[in-house]
Amino acid sequence: xxxxxxxxxxxxxxxxxxxxxxxxxxxxxxxxxxxxxxxxxxxxxxxxxxxxxxxxxxxxxxxxxxxxxxxxxxxxxxxxxxxxxxxxxxxxxxxxxxxxxxxxxxxxxxxxxxxxxxxxxxxxxxxxxxxxxxxxxxxxxxxxxxxxxxxxxxxxxxxxxxxxxxxxxxxxxxxxxxxxxxxxxxxxxxxxxxxxxxxxxxxxxxxxxxxxxxxxxxxxxxxxxxxxxxxxxxxxxxxxxxxxxxxxxxxxxxxxxxxxxxxxxxxxxxxxxxxxxxxxxxxxxxxxxxxxxxxxxxxxxxxxxxxxxxxxxxxxxxxxxxxxxxxxxxxxxxxxxxx
Amino acid sequence: xxxxxxxxxxxxxxxxxxxxxxxxxxxxxxxxxxxxxxxxxxxxxxxxxxxxxxxxxxxxxxxxxxxxxxxxxxxxxxxxxxxxxxxxxxxxxxxxxxxxxxxxxxxxxxxxxxxxxxxxxxxxxxxxxxxxxxxxxxxxxxxxxxxxxxxxxxxxxxxxxxxxxxxxxxxxxxxxxxxxxxxxxxxxxxxxxxxxxxxxxxxxxxxxxxxxxxxxxxxxxxxxxxxxxxxxxxxxxxxxxxxxxxxxxxxxxxxxxxxxxxxxxxxxxxxxxxxxxxxxxxxxxxxxxxxxxxxxxxxxxxxxxxxxxxxxxxxxxxxxxxxxxxxxxxxxxxxxxxx
DNA sequence: TGTTAGCACTCATGCCCATCGAGTGCTAAG
DNA sequence: CTTAGCACTCGATGGGCATGAGTGCTAACA
Numbered sequence: 001x002x003x004x005x006x007x008x009x010x011x012x013x014x015x016x017x018x019x020x021x022x023x024x025x026x027x028x029x030x031x032x033x034x035x036x037x038x039x040x041x042x043x044x045x046x047x048x049x050x051x052x053x054x055x056x057x058x059x060x061x062x063x064x065x066x067x068x069x070x071x072x073x074x075x076x077x078x079x080x081x082x083x084x085x086x087x088x089x090x091x092x093x094x095x096x097x098x099x100x101x102x103x104x105x106x107x108x109x110x111x112x113x114x115x116x117x118x119x120x121x122x123x124x125x126x127x128x129x130x131x132x133x134x135x136x137x138x139x140x141x142x143x144x145x146x147x148x149x150x151x152x153x154x155x156x157x158x159x160x161x162x163x164x165x166x167x168x169x170x171x172x173x174x175x176x177x178x179x180x181x182x183x184x185x186x187x188x189x190x191x192x193x194x195x196x197x198x199x200x201x202x203x204x205x206x207x208x209x210x211x212x213x214x215x216x217x218x219x220x221x222x223x224x225x226x227x228x229x230x231x232x233x234x235x236x237x238x239x240x241x242x243x244x245x246x247x248x249x250x251x252x253x254x255x256x257x258x259x260x261x262x263x264x265x266x267x268x269x270x271x272x273x274x275x276x277x278x279x280x281x282x283x284x285x286x287x288x289x290x291x292x293x294x295x296x297x298x299x300x301x302x303x304x305x306x307x308x309x310x311x312x313x314x315x316x317x318x319x320x321x322x323x324x325x326x327x328x329x330x331x332x333x334x335x336x337x338x339x
Numbered sequence: 340x341x342x343x344x345x346x347x348x349x350x351x352x353x354x355x356x357x358x359x360x361x362x363x364x365x366x367x368x369x370x371x372x373x374x375x376x377x378x379x380x381x382x383x384x385x386x387x388x389x390x391x392x393x394x395x396x397x398x399x400x401x402x403x404x405x406x407x408x409x410x411x412x413x414x415x416x417x418x419x420x421x422x423x424x425x426x427x428x429x430x431x432x433x434x435x436x437x438x439x440x441x442x443x444x445x446x447x448x449x450x451x452x453x454x455x456x457x458x459x460x461x462x463x464x465x466x467x468x469x470x471x472x473x474x475x476x477x478x479x480x481x482x483x484x485x486x487x488x489x490x491x492x493x494x495x496x497x498x499x500x501x502x503x504x505x506x507x508x509x510x511x512x513x514x515x516x517x518x519x520x521x522x523x524x525x526x527x528x529x530x531x532x533x534x535x536x537x538x539x540x541x542x543x544x545x546x547x548x549x550x551x552x553x554x555x556x557x558x559x560x561x562x563x564x565x566x567x568x569x570x571x572x573x574x575x576x577x578x579x580x581x582x583x584x585x586x587x588x589x590x591x592x593x594x595x596x597x598x599x600x601x602x603x604x605x606x607x608x609x610x611x612x613x614x615x616x617x618x619x620x621x622x623x624x625x626x627x628x629x630x631x632x633x634x635x636x637x638x639x640x641x642x643x644x645x646x647x648x649x650x651x652x653x654x655x656x657x658x659x660x661x662x663x664x665x666x667x668x669x670x671x672x673x674x675x676x677x678x
Numbered sequence: 679t680g681t682t683a684g685c686a687c688t689c690a691t692g693c694c695c696a697t698c699g700a701g702t703g704c705t706a707a708g
Numbered sequence: 709c710t711t712a713g714c715a716c717t718c719g720a721t722g723g724g725c726a727t728g729a730g731t732g733c734t735a736a737c738a
Contacts, residue, residue: 026730039682044731062688062731103499105565135509137478141490149488149498151480159488159496160442170474174513226444234591243584245576252573252591365701378711383702401701401717 001049008078010036010046011055015067015075019312022240024064069278069311072290076275076315083316085324089118093324097332104155104298107332108229111305111325116231118321120238121309122255123231126265128301130156130221133184133192136213138164138173146173148213150220153186154301158220165209176206180213189221225258228265241288241310250285255308268293269304273319278311290315294322296329305329340388347417349375349385350394354406354414358651361579363403408617408650411629415614415654422655424663428457432663436671443494443637446671447568450644450664455570457660459577460648461594462570465604467640469495469560472523472531475552477503477512485512487552489559492525493640497559504548515545519552528560564597567604580627580649589624594647607632608643612658617650629654633661635668644668 003011013033014025027043030036036043047065050056055074056065067075085093096114101107108125115123131154139147146164151157164173184192192214233255242248254260260283268274273294278287290313293306305325307318342350352372353364366382369375375382386404389395394413395404406414424432435453440446447464454462470493478486485503490496503512523531531553572594581587593599599622607613612633617626629652632645644664646657 024730028730040730041682041684041732042680045681048732058731060689062729063690064730135479137476137488139476139478139488139490139496140474141494141496147488147490147496149476149478149486151478151486155480157478157480157486157498159498170517178509232592232595234588234595237584237588237591245582245584245587248584248587249573249576252576253571256571256573363701367701379701380703380711380713381709384710387703397702399718400703402719403701 001053003053003055007046007050007053010043011050011067011071012075012079014047014050014056014065015071018067019314022310022312024059024066026064029064067312069280072277072311073280076277080275080315080319082323083314083320085320089321090324092118093321093328097328104157105229107298107329111329112229112231114231115305115307115321115325116233116235119307119309119314119318120235121307121313121318122233122236123305124255124261124265124308125229125231125305126262126269126303127227127229128154128156128298128303129266129269130154130158130189131299131301132186132188133181133217136180136184136217137177138162140164140170140173148216148220150217152221152301154299156299156301160216160220162212162216165206180210184217189218193218225262228258228261230255230258230261236309239310241312247285247288251289251308254283254285264291265293265304265306268306269295269302271295271304273322275315292318292322294319294326296326298329299333340392342392342394346385346389346392349382350389350406350410351414351418353386353389353395353404354410357406358653361649361651363398363405365403368403406651408619411616411650412619415616419614419654419658421662422653422659424659428660429663431457432660432667436667443496444568446637446668450668451568451570453570454644454646454660454664455572455574458646458648458653458657459574460646460652460657461572461575462644463594463600463604463647464568464570464644465601465608465642466566466568467493467495467637467642468605468608469493469497469528470638470640471525471527472520472556475519475523475556476516477501479503479509479512487555487559489556491560491640492638494638495640499555499559501551501555504545519549523556528557532557564601567597567600569594569597569600575648578649580651586624586627590628590647593622593624603630604632604643604645607645608634608641610634610643612661614654631657631661633658633665635665637668638672 010030013030013036017025017029027040027047030043031038031040047056051058051065055068055071057068058065093114096110097107101110104127108127112123112125115125130152132152134151134153137149139149141147141161144164144166145161147159148162149157149159183195233252236242236251237248242251271293274292276291278290281289281291288311289308290311291306291308292313292315293304295302295304305322307322349369352369352375356364356368366379366386370377370379370382386395390397390404394407394410396407397404432453435449436446440449443466447466451462451464454464469491471491473490473492476488478488480486480500483503483505484500486498487501488496488498522534572591575581575590576587581590610632612631615630617629620628620630627650628647629650630645630647631652631654632643634641634643644661646661
């Protein structure tokens, strides 16, 4: 017994219905659907086959069928099409970045929030991974600490507090910044670290200091959990699958462990879009959830954004929204000063 | 009829019990308590009086009594004492900041998360308001944008992207930064804005540019929602009052509107500690919640941290934890380089 | 051989109703 | 003023029953 065309069409109809209603789907429901000319009895036989093939589950005898994650996988692989947004929604997406934003962080936060608002699921986003070093600058804080600000060519900047040797004036720091910038400019951190020896050779006096700066630089460029933004996770509580409070708690606390999300998203920043379903995520508390991501590019760097919601997700619609958002993010590059 | 000593002791016993059990408290429960030598009938009479006085509510006839917010108010005003932490918990607080942290943000995030972990409620924190300007520095990003980094004397730093006139070299920007630093150093933003005219008089060519810098400076120093950190809000879902999913959703989405929290917390950063109960918060979705805050000081600036949970909260314990956390935050000042 | 009508069966759901028990208010006696 | 006693209230619990959505199976049909 194999998955012939008719079985496939029936499975599709079941998934479509379940996505909308979140209720087990019965044979009569499918039989009455437009386009389907088979009796409920025939559908029943097919459904029984589909269950045997692993595409459907039955919560209990004499209840309707529920799609398994394998069914969703088939569904998104074979017949998913990106839904085009109604004009008022795509207008809303375009509006988001019209307001003035000083910092990249504001852009990311706004995007994640907007994804939540539009999809009614939880929006997540990771900032692009830092690219090539554009400039490194030390800003004095106290007599023995400075702020090391690193700007990369994709508009990302990071800062961290570094201890500095005593007796360095702001002008000293500026000169050191310039030397550091000169050496590091245009390089990724992977390229900079091997240069350490060469750099250090010239540095007579302040070897240890320079080494600590390089160390910080390397850490700044790593993808980190601070780059992850979660939109309105509370939206998820409106979904019927989370009327069970324990399940809701599991998912929400998974959303709060940012480094887990950072791993998921940064692994997907090189992939145009991805759909990962329940068990495929291999994470506690997310067996019944799906992650839909789409990469975006901003300032030459690649980031990823996505949606976390129940496996019973409107995948086509979500992809449509993410795709509109990607376009909106891309357009930010074109206008200077970020809005 | 007034609130005599006996009524007060009975009320206290009711609140103590309700805080632990979250169940309406009956007269027999109180009568059997150690220290109480009255019969349940007498307690009933007193409880009836307490209800009339507005300190107790009765969900329905023939159920036990539940404290009203007025009762909690009295409770915290008159008989609250800060619970001292068991040694292993205060040890845990001390451990939190032992790990290496590059940025103030990491410290704040760790503190908020720790408050959640220890209390089982949602931890919230606002960074200290920026103090006096220590240094302003422009770091070039592109030919016509720069990052304006402002460091204040309390260790807070902020950055924002500013457009710059074409043709300014990094050295130019450095010089401008030095001028700006010289004028602004040691002043609060409230003091800087009136100086604008004087500053601008000297600036011949780049008036407009300087004006925009001052504008940004002013906005950077405002308390902003980015300074708010929320710990593990999902902890709240374990509380029995949030088994009602709608109530949980209301509170969680209130926790997601950061500017509201920013207002609440920054208003409390000058107050040693505060307890605000349900209706006193005057916020949708928080009628049944309480906010307990405690201010802290870090680098000479005052911030506030706190806990949001059900009104039925272990106030004494929460204050104990916050108080330990305040001490731990204060100690960060003493060791350089933030751990 | 595939399709379908028919039928017995299952199981969740909702409803009614009786029971239970925690808790109350009131009264009268101490 | 306190308290024992008692009738009463009302939510919670659980059994019994009808309902209905849904199934699997069988037998007849094209």
